[in-house]
Amino acid sequence: MKAGRIEGARVLVTGGTGSIGAEIVRQLLPRKPAKVIVFSRDDSKHFHFQQELAAHANVEFMIGDVRDRESLERAFQKGVDIVVHAAALKHVLICEQNPTEAVKTNILGTQNVVDLAKGHGVGIMMMVSTDKAVSPTSTMGASKFVAERLTIDGNVDSDTKCACVRFGNVLGSRGSVIPAFVRGIRERQAVWVSDLEVTRFAMPIPEAARLVLDAVEMCNGGEIFVLRMKAFSLRQLLGIIQSMPFAAGGFEVEERGLIRSEKLHEDLVSSDEVPRLWQTESHWVVAPPFGDWTPVSGAVPAPIEAVASDAAERYADDELRAEIDAAIARMPLD
Numbered sequence: 217m218k219a220g221r222i223e224g225a226r227v228l229v230t231g232g233t234g235s236i237g238a239e240i241v242r243q244l245l246p247r248k249p250a251k252v253i254v255f256s257r258d259d260s261k262h263f264h265f266q267q268e269l270a271a272h273a274n275v276e277f278m279i280g281d282v283r284d285r286e287s288l289e290r291a292f293q294k295g296v297d298i299v300v301h302a303a304a305l306k307h308v309l310i311c312e313q314n315p316t317e318a319v320k321t322n323i324l325g326t327q328n329v330v331d332l333a334k335g336h337g338v339g340i341m342m343m344v345s346t347d348k349a350v351s352p353t354s355t356m357g358a359s360k361f362v363a364e365r366l367t368i369d370g371n372v373d374s375d376t377k378c379a380c381v382r383f384g385n386v387l388g389s390r391g392s393v394i395p396a397f398v399r400g401i402r403e404r405q406a407v408w409v410s411d412l413e414v415t416r417f418a419m420p421i422p423e424a425a426r427l428v429l430d431a432v433e434m435c436n437g438g439e440i441f442v443l444r445m446k447a448f449s450l451r452q453l454l455g456i457i458q459s460m461p462f463a464a465g466g467f468e469v470e471e472r473g474l475i476r477s478e479k480l481h482e483d484l485v486s487s488d489e490v491p492r493l494w495q496t497e498s499h500w501v502v503a504p505p506f507g508d509w510t511p512v513s514g515a516v517p518a519p520i521e522a523v524a525s526d527a528a529e530r531y532a533d534d535e536l537r538a539e540i541d542a543a544i545a546r547m548p549l550d
Contacts, residue, residue, distance in 0.1 A: 222247040222432060225339075228296045229254055230282050230329060231303030233261035235389035236344060239425035240300055241265075245272060247429065249298075255291045256303065257281045282325030285332070292336045298432060301329045301343040301367075304360070307391055308348065311356035312476055322359035323366070330370040330378060341378045342432050343367040345440070347417055347482045347525075349382065354477035368438055368504060377437035381428050384417025384445045384482065384525075388543035393450070395543050397457060401467045408470040409450050415481050415525040417445040420539060427498055434496070434512045438504025442484050444495075447528040448536060456536050462544065481526040493518040 227244055231237040232254035238261075244252050254265065254277045262277050269275050276294065280287030282303045304322050305311055311318040326343060333341040345364050348357035370378035388394050393416075400407040419427075424443065431441040457463050474480065485493060485502060492503040494511060495518035503509050 222249055222298065222429065225249050225297040226251040226295050227253070227298045227300065228291055228294075229300045229302060230256070230288075231301075231344075232256050233258055233265050234302060235421060236383075236386060236424060236428075237300075237302040238265055239421045240302060240428055241269070241275070243422070243425045243429055245269075245275075250274060251276065251294070253278060253291055253294055253296070255280050255282075255288070282328055283320050285328050288328050288332055292332045292338075296333075296336060297339045299329060299333050299338055299341040300428060300432065301326065301341065302428075304344070304363075306346070306356065308354045308356045308478060309475055311359065312354060315355045318355050318359045322356070323362050326363040327366050330366055333378070334370060334374045334376045338376050340432055340435060341367065341370065341376055342428065342435065343378070343380045344428060345380045345382045347382055347384045347442075347484055348479075350483045350486050353479055357477075364440060368440070371438045371504065372506075377435055379431065379435040379437060380440045381431045382440055382442045382484070383424060384419065384443070384447075384484075386424050387418050387420050387539040388546060389421055393453065394540055395546075397453070398462070398540070398544055401457070401463050405465065406468040406470065407454075408472050409454070410472055410474045410478055411480060412451040412454070412469075412471060413449065413480060414474075414478075415447050415449045415528075417447050417482055417484060417525050417528065418531070419443060419445050420542070430498060434514075436510050436512055438506070438509060439512065440489075440502040442500040442502065444498060444500060445484070445528070446531045446535075447525040448531045452530070452533070453536060456533055457540060460537070460540065481524050483525070484523045484528075490520070493520065495520075 227249045233256040252275045305318050349360040352358040352361045364380050367378045397407050489502045494501040494515040496514045
């Protein structure tokens with residue numbers, strides 16, 4: 217297999233039944249991999265996803281946890297060329313309440329994936345990260361900051377090309393702000409926000425998954441691929457929701473203030489990464505801090521400063537409205 221090429225490859229997706237992981241699997245299939253191994257710990261999600269993909273003979277499902285090295289080892293024994301590591305604890309508040317669990321999954325689980333990828337001669341290991349890893353203030357952000365470092369360090373003394381893709385919020389994913397607002401309005405005619413001036417980088421699930429796979433195709437090892445995202449504010453989002461039919465009866469908005477460790481605005485890259493920043497048509501690329509690096513195809517030095525969500529290009533109202541409609545369509549009828 218040519219490094220970075222998905223066609224004909226055997227691909228392992230950890231967290232493969234989650235919002236992002238499942239969409240990555242769906243978008244892998246048209247790229248003609250030889251095999252896709254869907255690895256996650258939720259048996260109910262496995263059941264439903266197996267039904268969805270029943271016509272695809274090259275998809276295999278495995279129950280396991282990245283925290284459990286033995287179960288993860290069994291997945292690698294299937295023969296793996298590419299790993300997309302999407303398994304994570306991703307909610308800021310839940311990680312604040314359960315910091316030990318965040319460390320076990322996001323840090324120790326990532327180290328397990330890196331170690332086994334190198335030990336089994338995997339060609340590429342791509343870890344899905346978050347903008348909250350930039351100058352982190354939360355347990356979740358700090359755990360993903362360490363996970364990024366562990367992944368990039370995986371290139372040392374190894375032929376495995378280890379790299380990261382850094383997300384913002386994924387619009388409409390399970391537990392994200394749009395489904396939470398819709399459910400609150402439907403069930404209680406009320407929502408709560410931390411601060412209406414909060415801004416966040418975001419992108420739709422299908423676009424996020426596609427850009428992960430594009431990063432797999434182009435990586436040379438050691439990069440952090442930063443998706444070029446637009447931003448929105450909670451004030452903007454709520455204003456659009458208030459004008460939509462499902463909210464015609466009105467709803468209350470409770471502003472509680474920022475939760476512990478939550479940022480008002482997010483950054484895509486840190487100040488120390490800016491001197492190593494390149495760009496392609498779809499990504500910013502943070503070059504590795506070590507060794508001789510060959511720029512990825514089409515990359516040129518990026519003449520920008522660190523980008524914050526309060527200064528970034530904003531979503532148009534009609535774009536957010538379409539994402540709200542899409543999130544409602546995906547939600548269960550009950």
